[in-house]
Amino acid sequence: MFQKVLISDDLGSINQGVLNCLETLGVKDIVQTQYCDDAYLQLKKADREQVPFDLLITDLSFKTDHREQKFPSGESLIAQLKKENPCFKIIVYSVEDRLQKARSLLQEHHLDAYVCKGRKGLTELTQAITAVYNNQQYTSPQVSNATHANLQLEIDEYDINLLKRLSNGYSQDEISQQLKDKHISPSSLSSIEKRLNKLRIHFKANNAIHLVAIVKDIGLI
Amino acid sequence: MFQKVLISDDLGSINQGVLNCLETLGVKDIVQTQYCDDAYLQLKKADREQVPFDLLITDLSFKTDHREQKFPSGESLIAQLKKENPCFKIIVYSVEDRLQKARSLLQEHHLDAYVCKGRKGLTELTQAITAVYNNQQYTSPQVSNATHANLQLEIDEYDINLLKRLSNGYSQDEISQQLKDKHISPSSLSSIEKRLNKLRIHFKANNAIHLVAIVKDIGLI
DNA sequence: AAAACCCTTACGGAATTCCGTAAGGGCATG
DNA sequence: CATGCCCTTACGGAATTCCGTAAGGGTTTT
Numbered sequence: 001m002f003q004k005v006l007i008s009d010d011l012g013s014i015n016q017g018v019l020n021c022l023e024t025l026g027v028k029d030i031v032q033t034q035y036c037d038d039a040y041l042q043l044k045k046a047d048r049e050q051v052p053f054d055l056l057i058t059d060l061s062f063k064t065d066h067r068e069q070k071f072p073s074g075e076s077l078i079a080q081l082k083k084e085n086p087c088f089k090i091i092v093y094s095v096e097d098r099l100q101k102a103r104s105l106l107q108e109h110h111l112d113a114y115v116c117k118g119r120k121g122l123t124e125l126t127q128a129i130t131a132v133y134n135n136q137q138y139t140s141p142q143v144s145n146a147t148h149a150n151l152q153l154e155i156d157e158y159d160i161n162l163l164k165r166l167s168n169g170y171s172q173d174e175i176s177q178q179l180k181d182k183h184i185s186p187s188s189l190s191s192i193e194k195r196l197n198k199l200r201i202h203f204k205a206n207n208a209i210h211l212v213a214i215v216k217d218i219g220l221i
Numbered sequence: 222m223f224q225k226v227l228i229s230d231d232l233g234s235i236n237q238g239v240l241n242c243l244e245t246l247g248v249k250d251i252v253q254t255q256y257c258d259d260a261y262l263q264l265k266k267a268d269r270e271q272v273p274f275d276l277l278i279t280d281l282s283f284k285t286d287h288r289e290q291k292f293p294s295g296e297s298l299i300a301q302l303k304k305e306n307p308c309f310k311i312i313v314y315s316v317e318d319r320l321q322k323a324r325s326l327l328q329e330h331h332l333d334a335y336v337c338k339g340r341k342g343l344t345e346l347t348q349a350i351t352a353v354y355n356n357q358q359y360t361s362p363q364v365s366n367a368t369h370a371n372l373q374l375e376i377d378e379y380d381i382n383l384l385k386r387l388s389n390g391y392s393q394d395e396i397s398q399q400l401k402d403k404h405i406s407p408s409s410l411s412s413i414e415k416r417l418n419k420l421r422i423h424f425k426a427n428n429a430i431h432l433v434a435i436v437k438d439i440g441l442i
Numbered sequence: 443a444a445a446a447c448c449c450t451t452a453c454g455g456a457a458t459t460c461c462g463t464a465a466g467g468g469c470a471t472g
Numbered sequence: 473c474a475t476g477c478c479c480t481t482a483c484g485g486a487a488t489t490c491c492g493t494a495a496g497g498g499t500t501t502t
Contacts, residue, residue, distance in 0.1 A: 011316075012343045013238025020237055034340045063318075063339055095232075095316075097284075118284055119255045122233045169431025171458065188481050193460075200460095207488085208459075209430050210390030216437050392488065409451050414490075421490095428458085429489075 002054040002133055004029040004046070008039035008074070009059040009093070014117070018057060018093065021122050025129060036062060036071035043081070055132065056081070057125075060094040060101070075105065082109040089132050093117060093125060098219035102143040113138035155220070158184070159199060162192065164221050167212045172196070223275040223354055225250040225267070229260035229295070230280040230314070235338070239278060239314065242343050246350060257283060257292035261301070276353065277302070278346075281315040281322075296326065303330040310353050314338060314346060319440035323364040334359035376441070379405075380420060383413065385442050388433045393417070 005027050009015050015032050022030050031053075033039045039058065046052045060074040071077040078090055091113040092105060102114050113128040115121065115138070128138035161184075165175045172192050179187035186192070196208060205211035215221050226248050230236050236253050243251050252274075254260045260279065267273045281295040292298040299311055312334040313326060323335050334349040336342065336359070349359035382405075386396045393413050400408035407413070417429060426432035436442050 010340050011235070011338050012340060013235045013242075013338060013346075014232070016238040016241055016343075017234025017236070021234075065340070117232050117234060119231050119233060119286070122237075125234075166430055167434035169427030169434070171428070173458075186480055190481050190483085191479085194480085196459095197461075206390030207392070209387055209433050212430050212434050213388035213390070213437060216434060394488075407450055411451050411453085412449085415450085417489095418491075 001026050002129070003027070004051070004053045005031075005055045005057065006039060006042055006053045007032045007057050008034070008036060008077070009057075010034050010062045011059070014059070014093075017122055018125065021125055022129070025126065034062075035067065035069060036074060036077040037067075037069050040071060040077060040080070055089045055091065055129070057091045057093050057129075060092060060096050060105075075109075078105070078109050078111065086110070091115060091125070091128055091132060091138075093121070096219070097140075097142045101219055102139075106139070111137075114140060114143060116140040116142045118142070155199075155202070159195065160221060162195060163199070163212065163215050166196070166208060167216065167221055222247050223350070224248070225272070225274045226252075226276045226278065227260060227263055227274045228253045228278050229255070229257060229298070230278075231255045231283045232280070235280070235314075238343055239346065242346055243350070246347065255283075256288065256290060257295060257298040258288075258290050261292060261298060264302070276310045276312065276350070278312045278314050278350075281313060281317050281326075296330075299326070299330050299332065307331075312336060312346070312349055312353060312359075314342070317440070318361075318363045322440050323360075327360070332358075335361060335364060337361040337363045339363070376420075376423070380416065381442060383416060384420070384433065384436050387417070387429060388437065388442055 005022055007015055007018050007022075007030065009018070009032075012034070015034070019030060019032065031042055033042060036058070039056065043053055043056065058074045058077065062069075062073060064072065071080065074092065074094070078092070081088055081090065089112045090109075092111055093115045095117045096102065097116045097118070105111055106114055112132045115125050115128045118124075118140075124138075124140050131138040162175065165178065166172075170178065173189055176187055176189045176192055179185070179192075186195075196211070199205070199215075200207070200211050203211055203214045205214055212221075226243055228236055228239050228243075228251065230239070230253075233255070236255070240251060240253065252263055254263060257279070260277065264274055264277065279295045279298065283290075283294060285293065292301065295313065295315070299313070302309055302311065310333045311330075313332055314336045316338045317323065318337045318339070326332055327335055333353045336346050336349045339345075339361075345359075345361050349361075352359040383396065386399065387393075391399065394410055397408055397410045397413055400406075400413075407416075417432070420426070420436075421428070421432050424432055424435045426435055433442075
């Protein structure tokens with residue numbers, strides 16, 4: 001089993017549960033942090049001292065407080081760590097059970113496991129740790145269909161960009177100008193209308209308001 | 222200190238943290254549930270057997286799964302319990318740190334404590350339990366300004382109703398018809414426009430899309 | 443009782459969104 | 473090279489939203 005594991009989660013109560021879980025699995029050396037920046041520092045420090053961690057278990061969303069953070073989210077931390085060392089094992093343990101978020105994480109940074117906090121969260125986490133230890137991937141059943149045969153595969157960064165601008169109160173005309181300024185193509189009003197129309201059909205939305213409400217609900221933006 | 226406490230939270234990992242916290246405070250008899258319905262049954266059973274609980278610590282949102290539930294949320298459970306016995310002590314322990322939600326809970330059902338899950342969640346929970354034991358109210362600092370001097374006091378049920386319909390994709394014309402059908406006044410298109418205009422100004426929204434995005438973010442709908 | 447005020451409703455015009463049609467360019471296939 | 477396909481862009485008209493003005497009814501103030 002893993003010897004040295006770092007847990008990063010801003011909710012103290014969750015940390016404690018994961019801690020118990022790891023202890024049960026026989027992990028001797030467990031360190032906890034409540035900030036992504038602290039997690040990063042701990043990992044680097046351990047590397048320097050030749051006593052590196054074997055595994056990171058991290059949440060995705062961290063509440064912001066007075067402390068200025070270099071890594072505001074678990075995702076940014078993961079991106080950096082996987083960039084430095086793709087082999088370093090990382091398990092995400094998050095309440096986020098929305099397919100979109102999970103999918104992008106599993107694909108972009110190739111995580112080792114994605115576990116949803118939930119009624120069976122700790123059970124699944126135990127399975128995930130064992131699987132990852134045996135160099136297997138693990139995904140919670142709730143999002144396991146996120147990787148293959150995703151219905152919403154055709155929605156790309158451009159769409160999300162558009163939806164974000166829309167939700168920030170800009171008119172389609174203004175968005176057209178913004179995209180022209182940033183040399184993002186397509187940028188014509190007509191194309192934007194067309195793309196939003198596709199999104200409306202895709203999400204069965206009656207109008208732009210409905211569309212933004214829906215994609216906010218599913219966590220796309 | 223309290224003798225018998227019931228914890229209700231669908232996330233197993235959180236349950237464990239709260240459990241430790243209560244044990245440290247010297248609570249002997251602790252029961253956990255992961256469903257609101259189970260919590261209700263436990264409480265009623267204890268009452269019947271003349272060994273009632275002294276306190277309930279509950280989350281607000283519970284993920285739905287295959288099991289059909291009478292109480293889908295912590296809020297519905299709280300409403301029922303406080304209706305049956307206003308003196309029964311209840312502490313909410315939730316990630317929900319949005320003022321609106323906290324405000325309505327503290328006002329409508331007069332809760333005994335509202336604690337936000339967060340970095341200091343367990344510390345605050347300990348304080349809350351002690352306070353409630355001494356018949357005092359407790360509110361996490363994050364939402365403590367939710368009860369008094371609320372900036373958004375003028376937003377009423379009608380406004381929220383309007384915003385919900387809007388976010389559900391209905392045009393202002395359709396909403397006008399719906400309100401006429403339900404005999405809700407004002408119902409004219411003009412009045413609806415006027416009201417939404419006020420809300421736009423209030424929330425500094427550029428248009429209806431922006432407005433819906435904003436009120437979704439702050440948890441008003 | 444008159445005046446002031448607030449709320450609901452109506453109306454009209456400008457701006458924006460919605461939606462269909464169509465022209466032009468790039469790219470692959472035959 | 474021609475053809476077809478897809479994408480971008482343009483255009484036009486209907487529907488909807490946005491915004492100001494104003495009339496009518498009810499209540500409070502003076």
